[in-house]
Amino acid sequence: MSHRRAFLGQLAAVAGAASVGRLVDADRLLGASMQRVSTTAAVDRSGARIGGGRDFRDFRDEYLLGPGVVYLNHASIGTVPKAVQKAHKTYLDICEENPWLYMWGGAWEEPREAVREKAAAFVGCEPEDLALIHNTTEGFNVLAAGLPLGPGDEVLFSTLNHPGASICWDHCAESRGFSVRRFEFPVLDVPSLSAADVVELHMREVGPRTRVLVFPHVDNFVGLRHPLRELASGAHERGVEFVAVDGAQTVGMLPIALASSEVDFYAASPHKWLQAPKGIGLLYVRRAMRDELRPLSVTWGQERWAGTARIYEDYGTRDLPGLLALGDAIDFQSAIGDQTKRESLSAMRRALQAGVEDTPGLVWRSPESWEMGASLAAVEVGGLESAAFFERARQEHGLVFRPFSTLGLNTARISPNLITSHEEVGVFLEAAGAAAWEG
Ligand SMILES: Cc1ncc(COP(=O)(O)O)c(C=O)c1O
Structure with missing residues (x-):
C-alpha cells in the first residue's frame, strides 16, 4: 500500500471518509492535512448527546473507564x-512511518501551530503567548529558574498553593539568594469566604520586597476559586512585578480569559479537566514578560522563537503525536460547551x-456556592482518618477519590466530571455515611 493510501486509510478510520476531503500528494502537505484528522464525528455525537439529552450513562460509553470504577478523582488525573x-x-502510527519527516522534516509544523491556535482561543490569549509544555510543574520550574530574581526579592504564596507550583521556588532560592514566604491560609474558614475576602487575605501579605505573587486559580484541597483579575491588579498596584497563576484545576473545567485577566503567567495541565493525553501542558507568558523570562532549556536555533512563548517549549525532540491530540481534546470539550458544563x-x-x-457525621469543607467553588469538594467523614476511609471505599465500592490530611484537613476530595453519574455520587455518600456512623 502506498504511503498516501495508508495515510488516507488511517484518516478515514478516525474522521470518517466524508470529512477527509481532497489531499495533495506532497509529503509536506501531509502535515497540513493532519489538521483534518479530527474527532469531529465522535465529538459531534457525544457533544449533541450531552448538550441535549444529558444522558450521562450514555456519555460514559465515549470513555474507557472500567465498569467497576467509581471515578471521582478527575482533579488528580x-x-x-x-x-x-x-x-x-493514529498520530503515533503515522509518525512511525517516517519519524524524521514528522519530527524534524516540518510535516507537522502547521498542525502543531494549529493546535497552539486552538489552545490559545480556548484560554483567551494570542498563540504567540502560549508555550505547549509538559505540565503545570514544568511551567513553574520555567518561572522559578528564569525570572530575574536575586537577594532582597521575595516570592509569596499561601499554603493552598500546590507543591508543583511551590517547591521549584525553594530550590532556586537557595542558589540565587531570593526568599520564599508561605502564609497560612485559613482553610477551615473557606465555606464562608467571599471573593473580596480571598483578595484581602493575599493583599495584606504583600510587602515591599514581594516581587512575585503565586496563587492557584482553583486550589486542589478544597476547590476555592481565586479571583484572577482582582488579585492580579491588586498585586500590581502594590508593586508586585510578576503574578503567576496555577491553572492545573481550571483549564477544561471553567472558562478562562487570560488576555483580559492582568495575570503575567498561567500554567496548566490539560490532562486533568480537558482530558488530553498525559504529559501535555500549557504556559501562558504575557507579551511584556517575554523580555524578562529566560528559557529553562537552551538548545540550538532558538533565535527563531525570539519574542514568542515558543522559546519556553524548545527542549529538543518531543511528543508531537500527544501534542496534536490536544487539539482533538479541545474539539471534544468545545463541542460540549461552557454552558452545559x-x-x-x-x-x-x-x-x-x-x-x-x-x-x-459528614462535614462540607468547601465554598458554599458554585461561584466561589468548582467541581472539586472536600468532605470530612466523621472522625475517620481519610486515608483509611479511602482504602476501604476503594476496596468495597471501587471508589476513587483523593484523601487529604494536611493543612488541618481530614477530608475526602471528590471531583466529578460530566462522565460522572448522580448514582456514583450516591455511592460515595452511602459509603461515607456508613463509615461515619461506624466510626
Ligand atoms: C493545583 C495543582 N497544581 C499543580 C499540579 C501539578 O500538576 P502536574 O503534575 O500536571 O504538573 C496539580 C496536580 O494535581 C494541582 O492540582
Whole structure:
C-alpha cells in the first residue's frame, strides 16, 4: 500500500471518509492535512448527546473507564475520551512511518501551530503567548529558574498553593539568594469566604520586597476559586512585578480569559479537566514578560522563537503525536460547551452538597456556592482518618477519590466530571455515611 493510501486509510478510520476531503500528494502537505484528522464525528455525537439529552450513562460509553470504577478523582488525573485516544493512536502510527519527516522534516509544523491556535482561543490569549509544555510543574520550574530574581526579592504564596507550583521556588532560592514566604491560609474558614475576602487575605501579605505573587486559580484541597483579575491588579498596584497563576484545576473545567485577566503567567495541565493525553501542558507568558523570562532549556536555533512563548517549549525532540491530540481534546470539550458544563457540574455539586448536609457525621469543607467553588469538594467523614476511609471505599465500592490530611484537613476530595453519574455520587455518600456512623 502506498504511503498516501495508508495515510488516507488511517484518516478515514478516525474522521470518517466524508470529512477527509481532497489531499495533495506532497509529503509536506501531509502535515497540513493532519489538521483534518479530527474527532469531529465522535465529538459531534457525544457533544449533541450531552448538550441535549444529558444522558450521562450514555456519555460514559465515549470513555474507557472500567465498569467497576467509581471515578471521582478527575482533579488528580482525567480520563481521555475514546475519540481523542483514537486520534492520538493514529498520530503515533503515522509518525512511525517516517519519524524524521514528522519530527524534524516540518510535516507537522502547521498542525502543531494549529493546535497552539486552538489552545490559545480556548484560554483567551494570542498563540504567540502560549508555550505547549509538559505540565503545570514544568511551567513553574520555567518561572522559578528564569525570572530575574536575586537577594532582597521575595516570592509569596499561601499554603493552598500546590507543591508543583511551590517547591521549584525553594530550590532556586537557595542558589540565587531570593526568599520564599508561605502564609497560612485559613482553610477551615473557606465555606464562608467571599471573593473580596480571598483578595484581602493575599493583599495584606504583600510587602515591599514581594516581587512575585503565586496563587492557584482553583486550589486542589478544597476547590476555592481565586479571583484572577482582582488579585492580579491588586498585586500590581502594590508593586508586585510578576503574578503567576496555577491553572492545573481550571483549564477544561471553567472558562478562562487570560488576555483580559492582568495575570503575567498561567500554567496548566490539560490532562486533568480537558482530558488530553498525559504529559501535555500549557504556559501562558504575557507579551511584556517575554523580555524578562529566560528559557529553562537552551538548545540550538532558538533565535527563531525570539519574542514568542515558543522559546519556553524548545527542549529538543518531543511528543508531537500527544501534542496534536490536544487539539482533538479541545474539539471534544468545545463541542460540549461552557454552558452545559457549568449547568451539569454545578448541579452535580449541589447534589453532593445536599447529600453531605443530610448525612449525619459528614462535614462540607468547601465554598458554599458554585461561584466561589468548582467541581472539586472536600468532605470530612466523621472522625475517620481519610486515608483509611479511602482504602476501604476503594476496596468495597471501587471508589476513587483523593484523601487529604494536611493543612488541618481530614477530608475526602471528590471531583466529578460530566462522565460522572448522580448514582456514583450516591455511592460515595452511602459509603461515607456508613463509615461515619461506624466510626
Ligand atoms: C493545583 C495543582 N497544581 C499543580 C499540579 C501539578 O500538576 P502536574 O503534575 O500536571 O504538573 C496539580 C496536580 O494535581 C494541582 O492540582
